Amino acid sequence: MKTKLSLLLALFISGCSIGPDYVKPVSAIPDVFHNGDANQSNLQKGVIDKNWWESFQDPLLTQLVTKALIANHDIAISQAQLEAYLGQFDQTQSYLYPQINGTASFDRKSTENAIPNRNLRDGITSTYSGSLNMASYEIDLYGKVRRTTDAARSQLLASEYNRRSVQLTVCASVCASYARLSSLNDQIKLAHENSTATQEIEKNTLLKYKLGAISETEWLSASAQLESSRSTLSQLEAARTAEESTLNTLLGENNKNIHVSPMESINVPNVPAGLPSQLLTRRPDVAAAEQNLIAANAKIGITKAAYFPSLSLTAMMGVQGDTLSNVFSNPTKLWQITPVASIPIFTAGLIDAQMRIARADYNQSVALYQKTVLTALNDTDNALAQNTRTKEQLLLNEKRADALKKAFEQAQLRYKAGTYSYTDLLVMQQNWLSAQQQAIISKQNVLTTTIGLYKALGGGWEN
Numbered sequence: 001m002k003t004k005l006s007l008l009l010a011l012f013i014s015g016c017s018i019g020p021d022y023v024k025p026v027s028a029i030p031d032v033f034h035n036g037d038a039n040q041s042n043l044q045k046g047v048i049d050k051n052w053w054e055s056f057q058d059p060l061l062t063q064l065v066t067k068a069l070i071a072n073h074d075i076a077i078s079q080a081q082l083e084a085y086l087g088q089f090d091q092t093q094s095y096l097y098p099q100i101n102g103t104a105s106f107d108r109k110s111t112e113n114a115i116p117n118r119n120l121r122d123g124i125t126s127t128y129s130g131s132l133n134m135a136s137y138e139i140d141l142y143g144k145v146r147r148t149t150d151a152a153r154s155q156l157l158a159s160e161y162n163r164r165s166v167q168l169t170v171c172a173s174v175c176a177s178y179a180r181l182s183s184l185n186d187q188i189k190l191a192h193e194n195s196t197a198t199q200e201i202e203k204n205t206l207l208k209y210k211l212g213a214i215s216e217t218e219w220l221s222a223s224a225q226l227e228s229s230r231s232t233l234s235q236l237e238a239a240r241t242a243e244e245s246t247l248n249t250l251l252g253e254n255n256k257n258i259h260v261s262p263m264e265s266i267n268v269p270n271v272p273a274g275l276p277s278q279l280l281t282r283r284p285d286v287a288a289a290e291q292n293l294i295a296a297n298a299k300i301g302i303t304k305a306a307y308f309p310s311l312s313l314t315a316m317m318g319v320q321g322d323t324l325s326n327v328f329s330n331p332t333k334l335w336q337i338t339p340v341a342s343i344p345i346f347t348a349g350l351i352d353a354q355m356r357i358a359r360a361d362y363n364q365s366v367a368l369y370q371k372t373v374l375t376a377l378n379d380t381d382n383a384l385a386q387n388t389r390t391k392e393q394l395l396l397n398e399k400r401a402d403a404l405k406k407a408f409e410q411a412q413l414r415y416k417a418g419t420y421s422y423t424d425l426l427v428m429q430q431n432w433l434s435a436q437q438q439a440i441i442s443k444q445n446v447l448t449t450t451i452g453l454y455k456a457l458g459g460g461w462e463n
Contacts, residue, residue: 018142018308019301022294025366027373052454053175055269056447058261061178064251068174071252075170078163085152085159092152095145098137098313104130131318131334138312144305147298154295161288164459168284170250172455176448177247182260183444184240187437191233194433198222198229201426208423263443271387271453280376283458289365289372296358296365303358306351309343380456387449394442401435408432 053065069075107127140146202222209219248255280286315338319331344351411428414420 018144019147019304020297022297024290025293025369027370050459052459053171055267056175057267058178058265060259060261061175061266064178064247064258065171065174068170068251069167072170072250073252074166075163078159078166082156082159082163085156089149089152089156092145092149095138096140096149099135101133101135102131103133103318126322127320128322128324129318129320129334131316134313134315136312136314136340138310141311142305142308144302144310147301147305151295151298151302154291154298158288158291158295161284161291165284165288168455168459171459172451174247174250175451177243177250178260179263179266179444179447179451181240181243181247181258182263182266183440184236184243185260186263186440188233188236188240190433190437190440191229191236194430194437195226195229195233197426197429197433198226201423201430202226204423204426263440266443266447268391268443268446269450271450271457279457280373280380283376283456286369286372286376286458289369293362293365293369296362300355300358300362303351303354306344306354309341312340312342314338314340376456380453383449383453383456387446387453390442390445390449394439394446397435397439397442401432401439404428404432404435 054062105128107129109125138145202219202225205214205219205222208214209216244258245255247258314336316334316336318334320334321331408425408428408431411420411425415422415425
């Protein structure tokens with residue numbers, strides 16, 4: 001009997017956390033990525049810097065990312081949301097402790113035709129008082145308040161991970177937009193050269209047509225090709241304007257011209273091979289999903305506590321006197337303590353319904369967490385595959401451009417020797433410029449997929 005009383009007393013004083021403890025769901029994550037390097041399953045000794053955009057070795061890009069991290073409005077919104085959750089957490093944590101307020105009052109009133117006494121002069125009485133009041137404080141018998149604090153803490157952490165996710169998205173978007181803008185600048189430069197070459201071909205063809213050396217069809221075909229090259233140039237310039245607008249929005253600025261480096265000066269970083277799939281747990285969206293799951297688990301305990309009795313306490317301690325000096329020298333002492341116990345007797349199924357909602361929310365959070373992990377795994381696998389393929393395409397297109405460059409140089413020599421026509425020389429130049437443009441687009445694709453891979457990995461990792 002004495003042991004039972006001791007246990008009940010310990011429960012009363014320290015309380016316990018009701019509801020299930022959090023257990024991380026099992027996710028079928030393989031040791032390595034499907035499209036990773038199968039020959040290296042161990043963790044690489046190298047490090048992907050958290051400031052991963054610096055691996056492109058472009059100072060202009062680094063400056064723009066730094067500016068976006070400061071001025072981007074989406075990041076500012078996420079930061080404000082985090083501050084709100086921090087306030088909610090502090091508010092919830094304060095419920096673990098009693099709330100004590102100090103009050104002081106002065107009461108003066110008049111009573112007509114009153115019986116004279118020493119406290120009542122000329123029908124007027126005065127009362128001075130001061131007190132410390134403890135608002136209704138719930139004693140956390142079953143850990144309901146602690147579960148509430150746990151839920152608020154997890155929601156705060158989820159908000160922090162959401163903020164990091166927004167930062168990662170903004171940084172990746174700035175880098176991708178920068179790569180597209182650089183690519184468009186280089187393509188526009190080539191498009192101008194191509195348009196000039198096409199115009200020369202059209203003039204040469206028109207002269208031959210007037211001399212009767214070729215048919216009108218050949219001249220009309222050359223003329224159509226000239227208009228097509230001009231249309232392509234116009235489309236590229238329109239795309240550059242749109243891309244500058246996108247990048248300015250990411251930077252939190254009004255539209256203006258943005259200086260970017262040419263594609264050839266942007267470094268293509270090598271992501272270490274053999275990355276372990278467990279890196280996905282460091283992705284901010286995966287971490288946020290798990291914190292939301294922890295909060296949902298804690299809310300089951302909060303709801304379950306409604307089945308059990310609650311005990312709250314209200315108290316007051318103060319002094320009172322008919323004069324201000326008596327309040328300090330000879331006060332009337334006052335105190336009051338009011339414990340209140342409450343136990344649900346009939347709720348018409350309300351608590352049961354709330355428990356079903358809490359468990360359903362938890363099951364939904366489990367499914368969302370597992371979906372987030374699976375999506376992260378597939379995103380990273382796809383990013384690895386795309387990065388590998390685009391690098392292969394870049395290599396092939398650079399070889400093609402180099403071959404056509406040599407062919408054009410040989411055509412120039414043959415043209416100077418009189419064994420090659422001017423029109424054929426211009427066509428060869430046009431083919432070379434087109435191959436250069438394709439190589440530029442291929443490098444843009446490599447940069448884009450590398451950025452996507454960094455983002456899929458959570459924006460860099462360390463051992």
